[in-house]
Amino acid sequence: MTKKFNEGDTVYFISNGIFVREAKVVRCAGGFVTIKFDTSNSNEGPAGTRVRESKVYASKEEAEVVAKAHLNQHKLD
Numbered sequence: 001m002t003k004k005f006n007e008g009d010t011v012y013f014i015s016n017g018i019f020v021r022e023a024k025v026v027r028c029a030g031g032f033v034t035i036k037f038d039t040s041n042s043n044e045g046p047a048g049t050r051v052r053e054s055k056v057y058a059s060k061e062e063a064e065v066v067a068k069a070h071l072n073q074h075k076l077d
């Protein structure tokens with residue numbers, strides 16, 4: 001299995017189906033990535049999560065397209 005991302009890469013994660021958040025890859029293993037969000041400009045403490053590689057995107061534009069499609073799909077319901 002080839003890794004899609006490497007430790008230290010900047011990736012984009014879609015939060016709550018609509019918000020695109022920037023994160024750094026902390027660890028990659030078994031098709032999952034552990035990401036840490038940039039919380040320097042908020043009151044939150046350090047935050048991160050472990051997700052499948054397919055749930056993070058290499059560019060902000062790519063993530064925004066997916067988030068917009070998700071939002072449009074739910075507007076139709």
